[in-house]
Amino acid sequence: MTLQYKPLAAMLAAMGFACPALADHVVTVNGGRPTSLPTQIPTTIEGITGAQVEDRINAFDSEDALKYLPSLNVRKRFIGDYDHAVLASRASGTGNSARSLVYADGILLSNLLGNGATYTPRWGLVTPEEIERVDVLYGPFSAAYAGNSVGAVVDFQTRMPSKLEAHAKLSWAGQDFEQYGTDSRHTGRQYSASLGNRAGALSWWVNLSRLDSDGQPIGFANKLLSSGVTPKAGEPAGVPVTGAIADRNPSGKDWYILGSTGQVNTVQDHAKVKLAYDVSPTLRASYTMGWWQNDVVRSVESYLRDSAGNEVSSGAINIGGKRFTLLPSDFAGARADLEHVMHGLSLKTHGRGSFNWEIAGSAYDYSRDLARVPTGGGRGNLTDMGGSGWNTLALRGNWRAGIAHQVEFGAQRESAKLRTHVTSLADWVAGEGGKHVSTFNGNTRLESLYAQDTWRLSPEWKATLGLRHETWRAYGGEISGAAGKLLPFSDRREQAWSPKAALAWRADEAWTLKASAGRAVRNPTAAELFQGSIVDDKIVNTDPNLHAEKSWTSELTAEHMTAKGSRRVTLFSEGTRDALYSQPLTSTVNTVQNVGKIRTRGLEFSQQADDVFTHGLALQGSLTYADSEIVSNDAMPSSVGKRQPRVPKWRANMLASYHVGQHWTGTFGVRYSGKQYGTLDNSDPNGSTYMGVSDYLVADVRLRYRFNRQWTASVGIDNLNGEKYWAFHPYAQRTVSADLKFDL
DSSP, X not given: OEEEEOTTHHHHHHTTOOOOOSSSOOEEEESOOOOOSOTTSSSXXXXXXXXXXXXXXXXXXXXXXXXXXXXXXXXOOSTTOOSSOOXXXXXXXXXXXXXXXXXXXXXXXXXXXXXXXXXXXXXXXXXXXXXXXXXXXXXXXXXXXXXXXXXXXXXXXXXOOSSOEEEEEEXXXXXXXXXXXXXXXXXXXXXXXXXXXXXXXXXXXXXXXXXXXXXXXXXXXXXEGGGOBOOOTTSOOOEEOBOOEEEXXXXXXXXXXXXXXXXXXXXXXXXXXXXXXXXXXXXXXXXXXXXXXXXXXXXXXXXXXOTTSOBXXXXXXXXXXXXXXXXXXXXXXXXXXXXXXXXXXXXXXXXXXXXXXEEEEEEEEEEXXXXXXXXXXXXXXXXXXXXXXXXXXXXXXXXXXXXXXXXXXXXXXEEEEEEEEEEEESSTTTOOSOEEEEEEXXXXXXXXXXXXXXXXXXXXXXXXXXXXXXXXXXEEEXXXXXXXXXXXXXXXXXXXXXXXXXXXXXXXXXXXXXXXXXXXXXXXXXXXXXXOEEETTEEESOOTTOOOEEEEEXXXXXXXXXXXXXXXXXXXXXXXXXXXXXEESSSSOEEEEEEEEEEEEEEEEEEEESSOSSTTEEEEEEEEEEXXXXXXXXXXXXXXXXXXTTOOSEEEEEEEEEEETTTEEEEEEEEEEOOOOSSTTOOOOOOSSTTOBOOEEEEEEEEEEEOSSSEEEEEEEESTTOOOOEESEEOOOSEEEEEEEEEO
């Protein structure tokens, strides 16, 4: 099957319809696959095809496909950012990774072992070249998904050939980075190859890739000016140094920037094998195996120099007559050796009868996960998370009682296992074994039953009612300190109901009005629940009664569609009780605690159109306003009335793509995010500095040339205007990329 896609066609293709092209330049995709999202529910779903990503977006990582979708932002700091690329949505910021779900071919990629920057989706298990299409469901309006869907559900569908296919791609990117005392150049290279075919009842696909990326420094050693001490007579004054850069921290306090840290070199290898066998004309068995390996080196550079010009990175120093002490952690490099494996297996019917079913299971395993950091004097700590991972099992049914009635139901189980063991090493780079430092373990399990009923009440009216019941368990939590004695946490068990509803009215051939509402219960992750420290053989600094987040979300949409475009306006609202955030427990300790209530109200506008003003010019864009306010918070009263962290009031993007004949495509894009805060009490107004969260306006360009059916080449620039912007760490600055691709 050959489908021809234009911007408007993305949504129709999500429902399985082929859309003929209207212009002489088309993007052709063989063997198009529909989304697995519940498109029968009348609510907001946005999407983009893999062909459009290749044609218009500078994509090194799979999350780049989401770059221009409404209200979304992925906190990707550099190419290959594997541990901080959190997805933000309408009412969720880039610190809330557990408030969205990411799937690839039905396999869970979201890392629900914890919530935050270090528990990002496993984007590396999908390469851009594999993407057939990606779609996003905005909000918890489907009963088929857990409460983590409160922000968004992202569904990647990857290629499965209907005939012999072979692809190869070489990509390169480079940026010049200037910040504080750093003036450096960083490059990345990516090599990928794919091969697939269908022979009779068997289809198969193999994808191999390697990414070798040097990211810019993402951290900076610093000292508050107020922490300096004026030496008294007879006291050591410290080594006089130059090179410290005076700056102000996010709170507006004076500090010195002493050097850069966290300059990452990541070498990632990826392999994917997909098999599908048609047991019968209506029954298909599918298996997917993904393998990902990552070797990481994080480097540091001190700006400080003594009187002889030697670099200084340790000991007591003197800046402007004040003494400061450099700790081992100030200029600490790091190394990591990671190997993760995922499996997915499904058996699914796709007949034209009234009933279809599916059994699907997946597993994600931290086969090897070692991180090394120095602690001084050549010594260091080794953190081993091997054995961590998650698995899922789902049984689904779909009953079509005539053309106007469809019922979905199912049972699901999702289990997560967190294992963390820290030892000290005499040699932090190459040492093995070592003395026990700490252990942290915990498990969670979510068992769910759901059903949702969609009725076509009349040609103009459509309604969906859904209900989800969840039983959540947290068990096996334990922690130990250097003494090695494991202390247990209490097990937890909770149940919750989550109703859903949606209604659509088709006013005429062009206009449709839609309303959706749903409840979502986002349970604590193992890392959030099983937290604390040990004092006198007791666990302290923990909240054993941590509650689940409970959100009611609603939206009202007006949508206008024509043969050459669509426009959508959506009013949305979300009220969340017991939101999970890290807050001060004592004057010196922060732990995850519940925020009483956060209320978000907003407006989202989205538009896409073909042949605007001239033949071949396609435009798409969105504008989002979100007023997200902390309404109550007993744990931190100073935060009441303040904005939710990392949810800007204004977000916008625009992408213009112009096709010239059969060979050339030029694209220009703009992304904007307004002022944000990184703290609950908004005490960090200075966003344009290390640890700050800033607004930004960046422009991207891409030029693609198709030599013939087999060969294409592209060049592009992300952040064309060289914007310097932050989300605690600095984002990449102006980045030039180029790629060459062969398609058989």
